[in-house]
Structure formats: structure tokens, C-alpha cells
Amino acid sequence: MINILPQVLVDGLTLGFMYAVVALGYTMVYGILEIINFAHGDIFMVGAFIGTEVLLISDALGALEGMNPFVALFITLIIAMVLTGALGVGIERVAYRPLRGAPRLVPLISAIGVSFLLQDLVRFTEALARNEFYLNSPALFTGSIPLGSIATIPTKGLIVIVIAIVMMIALTLFVNKTKWGIAMRAVAQDQSTASLMTINVNKVIMLTFLIGSSLGGATGVLFAQNYGTIDPYIGFILGLKAFTAAVLGGIGNLRGAMIGGVLLGLLESLSGAFMGPLTNGAFGAEYKDVFAFSILILVLLFKPEGLFGEAVKEKV
Amino acid sequence: MANLAWKSFKGIPLVFTLIWIVAFSAALYLMDKSVIAFLGILSSIVLVYYTNASKTIKMVIGAVVLLLIIPLVAGENRYYMEVASQVGIYVAMALGLNIVVGFAGLLDLGYVAFFAAGAYAYAIFSTSQANEFIAGNLFPLSGEWFWPFLIVGLIVAAIFGILLGLPVLRVKGDYLAIVTLGFGEIIRIVFNNLDKPINITNGPQGITPIPSPELFGIKMGTPFYFYFIVLFVIAFIVLANIRFEHSRLGRAWIAVREDELAAQSMGISLLNTKLAAFALGASFAGVVGVIFAAKQTFIDPTSFTLMESIGILVMVILGGSGSIPGVVLGAAFVTILQVQLLKEFSNFLHGLQNAGIISLPNQLDPSKFQRLIFGIMLILVALYRPNGLIPAKRKKNDLDAIKNSEFGKEKLGILGRLSQLTSGKQS
Known part of the structure; x- marks a missing residue:
């Protein structure tokens, strides 16, 4: 049992970094607008489809032949990020902005609507174009690196982790060092005061959606590379788990989302591998989703501010 | 101006409603399998609601349409009664969810879990499934047990509601939505995997054959009988809805919905009030679950997915959360759209395809567009009609x-x- 541990940890880290980047999107939007962007998981899914389509089309045109896989991945990531970023901004404009100031449940309802709409739209277009909606992504990286004799790290997993870390560092630098990042933090703290300080709140919110959605879209591309097969429904459960990660780390807190994501990925991977043997097969890997949701519920009950968030007292 | 015209509009004249009902029932009786005539009959209920007549007259007309005209005119046709009883099942569920979402303002995305609890309660004990974990070879039970199991389903689901509600209801607002969603998924996964270590739910294979209800030796297995059973349950749930809405508890729900802090400071116990809403909504879903299991004669975890929860939520929100006529209309509309209109439309397209006029890939079959339609409906309702088609009326005290x-x-x-x-x- 112990000899599979390194492999389980490596898989858990790969999954965890993906959760972490998607969780950033949830946490940024929640930090500023205090709404759960239910459609974020589906933006991730759209990103996965855009990336796969870009690779499939350029493969069919013969453009991938002889191209450095890193360059190909970079171009794919850029295309997917631009398109999903635009999608996120569009969703904010159409489905959330008119509802600012409405009771809190109303934007949530329209967000659920957007999520369902995206799932079927993707299914619809894929069915029209390819007559099936399960896509197999062409693999850019096939090798693997042996880690001593105990585990092998597939190159694609390593690339997922590296790109995720790069994106997190870039986001942290952006939020902390640039003018727009400071504006973002100001709006998150107090919208009306920020607008008095000549910050264009609408623009900042659009920027938040742009960044969050493009990060989600990029993760989609990485997901397709890592797991190979995608379908229009991958975003929902993954989005839910990324949200769990954001809550675990403390929603609204960027560092919390990153650590929460990695933690959740590791926990899920470990429980999937060891729950079966530990309970003599009574509860196997099929309960790993139950495990993730139980974490969400436990955190919300006992430490609703999360591991790194600040407890907020409700004021009358 | 338009607003003024609407305000001076007193309702549809009674004569018009009566002519409508007579015309469509004649049409349905004379023309076999006319969908439009059937929809006309069903929509006459809406017409009755808006008719300019006293409450008693409206109720009598409505009862005549539901109890006499529909069974008499469409009763021969198994398909129509099937659709009508399915509409009834969803109406009953939506009315249950209306208590949770509409009255108490708790967005529950895992409502279908309670429906599953009721359905499994009847399914497990009415088939030989229960022998797997209870010694003595006492099962299966006969169809006569359906009636007591309506109460058992209610109690089981209410217990589920309280057990889930106790931890869940401490969180609020949009967090509650996510947590209930998580719980709904947990219950489905558990039902899906509870064939080991002890085989309780038979896992993904599902449970069959669930016996039809029996009364005095009559087997009530056809949609014709289910139509009446469902109608009876709906009447009960509507009555409960109305009575609760204006009770002390109902007013407490509305207070909690509007402002938790203010409600609390007026001496309302938040947890108890919310728990009551949760348990009541759950218990209605449990009763409907028992009927559903008996009607389908087969259940498995795929009937209790998140899609079902969202579908019921769409019904409540589209119709108008907190408004009883609105919820009935929303549920009927969404169900008919799903089970009939989309199917008819896709049959129509298939007809065109067979005639060689268009070519339709299988994936684009309109009956698969549930998510798209639900999504668009949710967005449009949230943007343009957040109070639903028939908004809830606040009871006005005439000073x-x-x-x-x-x-x-x-x-x-x-x-x-x-x-x-x-x-x-x-x-």
C-alpha cells in the first residue's frame, strides 16, 4: 500500500494545482461582487474545448508537425485565454450586471442558468461540427520522468504544475504591484469609497471577470492535456470542487484559494486511493466526491471563514 | 396606459371560459390524439383562475374539469392520462419546494434527495430487496401497503430533512445553495453505491418490480388511477400550503426570508423556523416519491440527479416563488414542455427528416435540449421577471x-x- 504513495501524491498535486487556479476565479469574483459565479466551472469547460479544437484543427492542417510542443501549448493557451476571458466579460455584462443590487439569490439563479446554457451550447456546436461531443485531445507531451524507482512523473503533469505556479505568481504580482491590482483590492474592500477615489468600478469588475475567466480557460486547456478526454459536463463537478477549495482556503483570499486547491487535490487523491483498502473494500474510490463535499460542509459549519480568511461579523 | 388597461381588466368573462372548456373537450372527444385539444383542456384551468366569477364558482368549474371532464374525455387514452399524472407529480413536488424556496427563502438545490428517500422507502420494502438485510423472508409486501407507505414516505423524508437541515441550515444565502447541492449529490452517490457492504439499494441496477397500489382487491396500476391519487395528494398539499402561508409559522417564514436579523430580533427562532420549512418541504417530496416509485415500478439512482432538482427549481421560480397558483402553472408548463411539446417537436423534425426535407444529426434532437431551455428560462426570469409569471400576492390587511x-x-x-x-x- 505504501509503495503507491508517491504516485498518489504526484497525481494529487497535479489535480490540486488545477483546482487551485480555477478556485482563484471563484474567489476573485466573490471578493469583489459577493456572488458565486456558478458559471465559472463551465467557462473552464469552454476553455478545454477551445484548446482542444485549436489543437485538433491545427493538427488536421498539419501545423503541429515539427512544431515545438511548448510553442504549440503556449499559442493554444493564449487563444483559449483570450476567448474565455471575453466570454467571462460577456457573461458579466449580460447576466450579472443588470442584477447588481437585486436580492442575493437572483444573480445566483441567473448564474445557474448561464452554466446550463453553456453546457448545452458546447454540446450543440460539437454535435454539429463533429457529430459527437466527447473529444479526445491530441497529446503534446507523452514522455515521463522517473523519480528514482518509486514513481514516475508524466511530463504533462509536471507542465500543468509549472504553468499553474507561473499563473499564480503572475496574478499575485498583478494584484499587489500594479495600479489596476490596487484598484481591484480597493473595490473588493469598499465599492462606493473606491468609486469616490475615481476608480471606475465597472471597469475593475470587468477586469476581474476577464482575469478570472482566462485563468479558468487556461486550466481547461491544461486539463484536456492531462486527462485526454473531455465532455461538456466536466466543468460542473470540477467547478464545485474548486469552489470547495476556495471556501476551504477562505473565500475572497487569493493565497487561501491556492493552498485550498492543492490541499483538496491531495486529500481527494489520497482518499480515492486508500479509502478502499482501509475499509476492506466497503467504501471505495466511488466515494471520493462524497469526501470532497463533506469537506465543504464541515468547513462551512465549523470554520466558515476558511483556513486563511478573516471572520466577518455581520452588522445591522 | 397599458398598466391602466390591465388594472381595469376584471378577468375573463365566465361565458368565454365555459365555451372554451366545452369546445376543447368536444374536440378531444371527437378527434383522437389531438395534442392541441388536450393542451386546451389543461390550459382551461389557467383560464378558470383568471375568470371573472366568485371563488366558489371557479372552484366548482375547476373541480369539474379535473375530476370529470379530463378523465371522461381523455381517460380512454393511456398516453394523455400518463402526461396528466406526470404533470401532477411535478406540481406536487414544486408545491413542496415552494415552501422551502418561496416561503422561507432557502434556495435548496438538493431537493430531489428527499424525493429519492420517499421513493426508496417504498421500493425497498415493497420488493424482495428488504430481505437482503432483514431476516425472516417477510417481503415483498403487497400493493395494499402502498397507502400506509404514503405516510411512511412522508415520515422518512421528514426525518431526512431534519437530519440534513440541522447541520446545513447554519449556513445561509448562496452558501446554503451550494451545501444543499453537495448533499443532494452525496445522497445520490450513496444510493448508487449502497449495494455493498450490505445490499440496501441494489446500487446502479435499481429496484424492480415495485407493486402497484391496490385497494379492496382492485389493482390500480394504470395512469388512470394514478391521476386520481396524484390529484388527491395535490389537493392535500395545496391545502397545507394555503393553511401554512397564513399561519404564525408562515408569517415567521416570510419574516426570515425578508430579513433574518430583524426576524431574530422579533423573537423568531431562526433554526426552528427554517427547520420546519425544510422538513415540511421534504415530507411532501417523500409522499410524491412513493407515488413515483409505484407508478414507474422501477427506480434507480439516475432518476434523482441534479437535473431533477434544477428542473423543479425552474418550475417554482418561473411560476413565481411563494405564489401557489404560480407554482402550479410553472410546474405544469415546464412538465408539458418536457414530456410533450419537445417530444412532439422532435417527432415532427424526424418526420421531416424521413421525408428527406432536412437532415438532423441525432445529437440535435430537440428532446435533448433540456439544459438549454432551463438555462435560458432561468436567465430570462432572473433578468425580467424575478417574481415569476404569477407573482405572489402579499395579504393586505384592510385598515x-x-x-x-x-x-x-x-x-x-x-x-x-x-x-x-x-x-x-x-x-
């Missing part, structure tokens, strides 16, 4: 009537002085 009533003379307190002041100013 003048209270002032002029003989009981109110000395009890008005500050209100009485206030009215004296204002009337003094006017004169």
Missing part, C-alpha cells in the same frame, strides 16, 4: 375594515389616533 368593525373600536391604540389625525387634516 378601514378593521377600524369600522365593531370589535376594533377600543383595540386600535395608536392606529386609531393616527386615523383620527389624518381624517382631521382632510376635513
Whole structure:
């Protein structure tokens, strides 16, 4: 049992970094607008489809032949990020902005609507174009690196982790060092005061959606590379788990989302591998989703501010 | 101007409603399998609601349509009764969810879990499934047990509701939505995997054959009988909805929905009030679950997915959360759209395809567009009609009537002085 541990940890880290980047999107939007962007998981899914389509089309045109896989991945990531970023901004404009100031449940309802709409739209277009909606992504990286004799790290997993870390560092630098990042933090703290300080709140919110959605879209591309097969429904459960990660780390807190994501990925991977043997097969890997949701519920009950968030007292 | 015209609109004349009902029932009787005629009959209920007549007359007409005309005219046709009883099942569920979402304002995305609890309660004990974990070979039970199991399903689901509600209801708002969603998924996964270590739910294979209800030796397995069973349950749930809405508890729900802090400071116990809403909504879903299991004769975890929860939520929100006629309309509309209109449309397209006019890939079959349609509906309702098709009416207390009533003379307190002041100013 112990000899599979390194492999389980490596898989858990790969999954965890993906959760972490998607969780950033949830946490940024929640930090500023205090709404759960239910459609974020589906933006991730759209990103996965855009990336796969870009690779499939350029493969069919013969453009991938002889191209450095890193360059190909970079171009794919850029295309997917631009398109999903635009999608996120569009969703904010159409489905959330008119509802600012409405009771809190109303934007949530329209967000659920957007999520369902995206799932079927993707299914619809894929069915029209390819007559099936399960896509197999062409693999850019096939090798693997042996880690001593105990585990092998597939190159694609390593690339997922590296790109995720790069994106997190870039986001942290952006939020902390640039003018727009400071504006973002100001709006998150107090919208009306920020607008008095000549910050264009609408623009900042659009920027938040742009960044969050493009990060989600990029993760989609990485997901397709890592797991190979995608379908229009991958975003929902993954989005839910990324949200769990954001809550675990403390929603609204960027560092919390990153650590929460990695933690959740590791926990899920470990429980999937060891729950079966530990309970003599009574509860196997099929309960790993139950495990993730139980974490969400436990955190919300006992430490609703999360591991790194600040407890907020409700004021009358 | 348009608003004014709407306000002066007193309702549809009674004669028109009656002509509508007669015409469509004749049409349905004479033309076999006319979808439009059937929809016309069903929509006459909406017409009755808007008719300009006294409440008693409207209720009598509605009862005649539901109890006599539909079974008499469409009863021969198994398919129509099937659709009608399915509409009924969803109406009943939506009315249950209406208590949770509409009255108490708790967005529950895992409602279908309670439906599953009721359905499994009946399914497990009415088939030989229960022998797997209870010794003595006592099962299966006969169809006569369906009736007591309506109560058992109610109690089981209510217990589920309280057990889930106790931890879940501490969180609020949009967090509650996510947590209930998580719980709904947990219950589905558990039901899906509870064939080991002890085989309780038979896992993904599902449970069959669930016996049909029996009464005095009559087997009630056809949609014709289920139509009446469902109608009876709906009547019960509607009555409960109305009675609760204006009770002390109902007013507490509305207070909690509007402002938790203010409600709490007026002495309302948040947890108890919310728990009551959760348990009541759950128990209605449990009863409907028992009927569903008996009607389908087969259940498995795929009937209890998140899609179902969202579908019921769409019904409540589209119709108007908190509004009983609205929820009934929303549920009927969404169900008919799903089970009939989309199917008819896709049959129509298939017809065109067979005639060689268009070519339709299998994936684009309109009957698979549930998510798209639900999504668009949710967005449009949220943006343009957040109160639904028939918004809930707030009960208005007529101050003048209270002032002029003989009981109110000395009890008005500050209100009485206030009215004296204002009337003094006017004169």
C-alpha cells in the first residue's frame, strides 16, 4: 500500500494545482461582487474545448508537425485565454450586471442558468461540427520522468504544475504591484469609497471577470492535456470542487484559494486511493466526491471563514 | 396606459371560459390524439383562475374539469392520462419546494434527495430487496401497503430533512445553495453505491418490480388511477400550503426570508423556523416519491440527479416563488414542455427528416435540449421577471375594515389616533 504513495501524491498535486487556479476565479469574483459565479466551472469547460479544437484543427492542417510542443501549448493557451476571458466579460455584462443590487439569490439563479446554457451550447456546436461531443485531445507531451524507482512523473503533469505556479505568481504580482491590482483590492474592500477615489468600478469588475475567466480557460486547456478526454459536463463537478477549495482556503483570499486547491487535490487523491483498502473494500474510490463535499460542509459549519480568511461579523 | 388597461381588466368573462372548456373537450372527444385539444383542456384551468366569477364558482368549474371532464374525455387514452399524472407529480413536488424556496427563502438545490428517500422507502420494502438485510423472508409486501407507505414516505423524508437541515441550515444565502447541492449529490452517490457492504439499494441496477397500489382487491396500476391519487395528494398539499402561508409559522417564514436579523430580533427562532420549512418541504417530496416509485415500478439512482432538482427549481421560480397558483402553472408548463411539446417537436423534425426535407444529426434532437431551455428560462426570469409569471400576492390587511368593525373600536391604540389625525387634516 505504501509503495503507491508517491504516485498518489504526484497525481494529487497535479489535480490540486488545477483546482487551485480555477478556485482563484471563484474567489476573485466573490471578493469583489459577493456572488458565486456558478458559471465559472463551465467557462473552464469552454476553455478545454477551445484548446482542444485549436489543437485538433491545427493538427488536421498539419501545423503541429515539427512544431515545438511548448510553442504549440503556449499559442493554444493564449487563444483559449483570450476567448474565455471575453466570454467571462460577456457573461458579466449580460447576466450579472443588470442584477447588481437585486436580492442575493437572483444573480445566483441567473448564474445557474448561464452554466446550463453553456453546457448545452458546447454540446450543440460539437454535435454539429463533429457529430459527437466527447473529444479526445491530441497529446503534446507523452514522455515521463522517473523519480528514482518509486514513481514516475508524466511530463504533462509536471507542465500543468509549472504553468499553474507561473499563473499564480503572475496574478499575485498583478494584484499587489500594479495600479489596476490596487484598484481591484480597493473595490473588493469598499465599492462606493473606491468609486469616490475615481476608480471606475465597472471597469475593475470587468477586469476581474476577464482575469478570472482566462485563468479558468487556461486550466481547461491544461486539463484536456492531462486527462485526454473531455465532455461538456466536466466543468460542473470540477467547478464545485474548486469552489470547495476556495471556501476551504477562505473565500475572497487569493493565497487561501491556492493552498485550498492543492490541499483538496491531495486529500481527494489520497482518499480515492486508500479509502478502499482501509475499509476492506466497503467504501471505495466511488466515494471520493462524497469526501470532497463533506469537506465543504464541515468547513462551512465549523470554520466558515476558511483556513486563511478573516471572520466577518455581520452588522445591522 | 397599458398598466391602466390591465388594472381595469376584471378577468375573463365566465361565458368565454365555459365555451372554451366545452369546445376543447368536444374536440378531444371527437378527434383522437389531438395534442392541441388536450393542451386546451389543461390550459382551461389557467383560464378558470383568471375568470371573472366568485371563488366558489371557479372552484366548482375547476373541480369539474379535473375530476370529470379530463378523465371522461381523455381517460380512454393511456398516453394523455400518463402526461396528466406526470404533470401532477411535478406540481406536487414544486408545491413542496415552494415552501422551502418561496416561503422561507432557502434556495435548496438538493431537493430531489428527499424525493429519492420517499421513493426508496417504498421500493425497498415493497420488493424482495428488504430481505437482503432483514431476516425472516417477510417481503415483498403487497400493493395494499402502498397507502400506509404514503405516510411512511412522508415520515422518512421528514426525518431526512431534519437530519440534513440541522447541520446545513447554519449556513445561509448562496452558501446554503451550494451545501444543499453537495448533499443532494452525496445522497445520490450513496444510493448508487449502497449495494455493498450490505445490499440496501441494489446500487446502479435499481429496484424492480415495485407493486402497484391496490385497494379492496382492485389493482390500480394504470395512469388512470394514478391521476386520481396524484390529484388527491395535490389537493392535500395545496391545502397545507394555503393553511401554512397564513399561519404564525408562515408569517415567521416570510419574516426570515425578508430579513433574518430583524426576524431574530422579533423573537423568531431562526433554526426552528427554517427547520420546519425544510422538513415540511421534504415530507411532501417523500409522499410524491412513493407515488413515483409505484407508478414507474422501477427506480434507480439516475432518476434523482441534479437535473431533477434544477428542473423543479425552474418550475417554482418561473411560476413565481411563494405564489401557489404560480407554482402550479410553472410546474405544469415546464412538465408539458418536457414530456410533450419537445417530444412532439422532435417527432415532427424526424418526420421531416424521413421525408428527406432536412437532415438532423441525432445529437440535435430537440428532446435533448433540456439544459438549454432551463438555462435560458432561468436567465430570462432572473433578468425580467424575478417574481415569476404569477407573482405572489402579499395579504393586505384592510385598515378601514378593521377600524369600522365593531370589535376594533377600543383595540386600535395608536392606529386609531393616527386615523383620527389624518381624517382631521382632510376635513
